Amino acid sequence: xxxxxxxxxxxxxxxxxxxxxxxxxxxxxxxxxxxxxxxxxxxxxxxxxxxxxxxxxxxxxxxxxxxxxxxxxxxxxxxxxxxxxxxxxxxxxxxxxxxxxxxxxxxxxxxxxxxxxxxxxxxxxxxxxxxxxxxxxxxxxxxxxxxxxxxxxxxxxxxxxxxxxxxxxxxxxxxxxxxxxxxxxxxxxxxxxxxxxxxxxxxxxxxxxxxxxxxxxxxxxxxxxxxxxxxxxxxxxxxxxxxxxxxxxxxxxxxxxxxxxxxxxxxxxxxxxxxxxxxxxxxxxxxxxxxxxxxxxxxxxxxxxxxxxxxxxxxxxxxxxxxxxxxxxxxxxxxxxxxxxxxxxxxxxxxxxxxxxxxxxxxxxxxxxxxxxxxxxxxxxxxxxx
Ligand code: ADP
Ligand code: MG
Numbered sequence: 563x564x565x566x567x568x569x570x571x572x573x574x575x576x577x578x579x580x581x582x583x584x585x586x587x588x589x590x591x592x593x594x595x596x597x598x599x600x601x602x603x604x605x606x607x608x609x610x611x612x613x614x615x616x617x618x619x620x621x622x623x624x625x626x627x628x629x630x631x632x633x634x635x636x637x638x639x640x641x642x643x644x645x646x647x648x649x650x651x652x653x654x655x656x657x658x659x660x661x662x663x664x665x666x667x668x669x670x671x672x673x674x675x676x677x678x679x680x681x682x683x684x685x686x687x688x689x690x691x692x693x694x695x696x697x698x699x700x701x702x703x704x705x706x707x708x709x710x711x712x713x714x715x716x717x718x719x720x721x722x723x724x725x726x727x728x729x730x731x732x733x734x735x736x737x738x739x740x741x742x743x744x745x746x747x748x749x750x751x752x753x754x755x756x757x758x759x760x761x762x763x764x765x766x767x768x769x770x771x772x773x774x775x776x777x778x779x780x781x782x783x784x785x786x787x788x789x790x791x792x793x794x795x796x797x798x799x800x801x802x803x804x805x806x807x808x809x810x811x812x813x814x815x816x817x818x819x820x821x822x823x824x825x826x827x828x829x830x831x832x833x834x835x836x837x838x839x840x841x842x843x844x845x846x847x848x849x850x851x852x853x854x855x856x857x858x859x860x861x862x863x864x865x866x867x868x869x870x871x872x873x874x875x876x877x878x879x880x881x882x883x884x885x886x887x888x889x890x891x892x893x894x895x896x897x898x899x900x901x902x903x904x905x906x907x908x909x910x911x912x913x914x915x916x917x918x919x920x921x922x923x924x925x926x927x928x929x930x931x932x933x934x935x936x937x938x939x940x941x942x943x944x945x946x947x948x
Contacts, residue, residue, distance in 0.1 A: 566616050567947055569632070570682035574618035577630055577637065578678045582618035586707070588699035588944035589614045590685035590692045591741035592774065592906060593897050594750055595857070595864050596842040598872060600735035602797050602835050603756035603810035605842035608737055609765065609940040610745025615683035615696035616947060617657070619704045622676040629657045631681035642671045647729040656694055657681065659729025660701040663721040667713055674709050689778045689934070690898030694730070695738030698722030699944045703743070707946065715743040715943075716758060745943035752846050756810055763846055765940050766854045772892070773911050777921055778934040779878040781902035789901050793831060793872065800824055800832040809835040834872040838864060858908060861893030865905075874900025878930050882907075882921060889913070889920040 567585055574582045589610040596606035622628075627645070630637045631653060638654035645662040657679060665671045679701070685693040702718040705711070713721070722739035726732050737753060744751045744760055748768050753760045767773065801809050803823055804816070809832060812820070820832050841860045848856035865883050869875040879896040886894035886907035894907040909917055918935045925933055 566614065566682050566684055570616045570618045570680055573630075573632055573682060574620075574678070574680035577680060578620075578628075580620070582678075582680070583620040584704070584707070585616055585618050585947040586700050586704035586944070587614045587616040587947050588696045588703065588742045589745060589941050590696045591738055591745070592691060592776065592938055593737065593741075594774075594906070595838075595845050595860060595895070597838060597864065597868055597897070597900070598793060598797075598874070599835055599838050599842065600737050600755045601794055602801075602839075603808040604835065604839040606737045606753050606755060607750050607763070607842050607845055608741035608753070609750040610741050610943045611685075611691065611938040612941040613683075613685045613691065613696075613938065614941075615681060615685055615693065615700045617679055617681050617700045617704050619677055619679045619708065621708055622678060624676050625672075625674075626676040627658065627661060627679075628677070629654050629679045629681070631683075633681065633683065633687070642674065642676055645671055650729045655729045656697045656725065657701040659725030660698050660721060661705060662729055663724040664702070664705055664709070664711065664713075666724065667717060667721060668711050669705070669709050677705070677708065679704070686778070686934075688782055689776075689780075690903035691776070691938075692738040692742065694726060694732075695722060695742045698725055699739055699742040703944045703946065716740070716760070719743050741943070743944050745941060747942050748940050750849075750940065752842075756808070763849050765849060767940065770854050771911050772854055773909055773914055773937050773939070775886070775891075775907045775909055775914060775917060776904050776936055776938055777882040777886070777907065778904045778936075779876065779882065779902060780931060780934060781876065781878060789874065790899055793874065796828050796831040797835060800828045803828070804832070810839065812836050814840055830871040830873075834867045837867055854908070855892055858891075858893030861895045861906075861908060862887065865895035868896055868900060872900070876900075876902055877928075878925070878933070879903075879905050881924055881928060881930065882933065885921050885924040886917060889917045891917065
């Protein structure tokens with residue numbers, strides 16, 4: 563963390579020739595359980611991770627906004643009064659989209675000061691750890707401070723989502739920004755995607771000696787935009803045919819009726835969402851009453867549901883999960899939208915290195931490319947660093 567803070571300050575000074583007035587950071591996130599439930603008005607349980615994006619920023623005397631990042635070889639400049647979703651694109655649409663989205667919550671873009679910003683990050687891009695929400699959330703808390711907007715964190719999460727939906731053009735939910743802004747150390751964020759109410763849930767991993775290992779298959783989920791849209795459409799069809807506004811309105815008791823009413827594919831899509839919502843509720847119950855080791859079976863069941871009913875897993879993700887469970891994991895599942903990306907395993911710390919070796923071996927044996935494996939801990943959400 564110290565390293566990135568030094569790097570971002572140095573990057574800012576090298577580029578703009580003066581010191582930033584402050585540093586703000588926000589983490590990436592992992593979704594512990596609750597997949598493809600967000601757009602069905604359901605439950606998710608992500609946590610903020612110990613990989614962060616840091617922005618260095620200073621206000622200017624004029625109304626020019628300049629943004630730069632170690633991720634890209636360019637400085638993007640725009641007059642704040644000309645900020646609009648249609649003239650934003652590429653990576654700078656994330657930070658500048660947030661500046662624009664704040665204008666819907668009290669930032670008068672014809673009156674606020676311009677700024678210089680430099681971005682540095684340790685959140686891997688495209689690994690399913692939401693580097694995008696980390697950039698948005700760090701930018702949102704920074705501009706909220708220097709523009710003195712006094713917006714609360716749920717509003718800043720909505721601002722990040724608005725930027726991503728409208729300025730970037732990605733139809734994502736609010737889970738990632740909520741985790742990045744509301745996360746606490748060794749805790750998860752239990753989010754109701756319909757009411758947007760959230761609760762911080764103690765994970766207790768530290769005391770129990772447990773860790774989360776991420777197995778990044780390095781297969782990009784980009785190729786799969788069609789699959790994502792298709793799953794959303796199946797969920798909407800299922801809800802319509804069953805006469806409910808969203809699949810959130812169904813419980814496991816409705817599944818026999820769903821089986822009679824729906825074709826097999828739509829039924830299995832619906833069953834995933836309905837049972838996954840219940841698994842999130844059960845996981846929260848276990849964490850509150852039984853302790854973290856009790857969620858292992860729920861993680862395993864979640865994976866099977868995504869593999870067999872929602873059909874969004876891959877051979878690599880299945881192998882990662884099977885290998886994890888065979889090598890001491892308490893539970894394991896693919897995490898994120900599917901069709902690639904990462905799996906997570908909940909495992910005792912002393913079993914970590916054995917599992918990492920086993921994963922590498924299994925992938926080699928199957929002729930798959932080597933995955934990237936690393937431990938994440940549940941960390942504090944977005945914060946001012948200096
Ligand atoms: P992820 O799963 O990592 O969120 P996305 O495709 O949603 O993947 O977002 C990745 C995009 O976010 C990058 O292509 C880039 O445009 C932007 N981004 C992420 N990190 C940075 C960064 N440090 N600096 C600038 N832009 C970034
Ligand atoms: Mg993203």
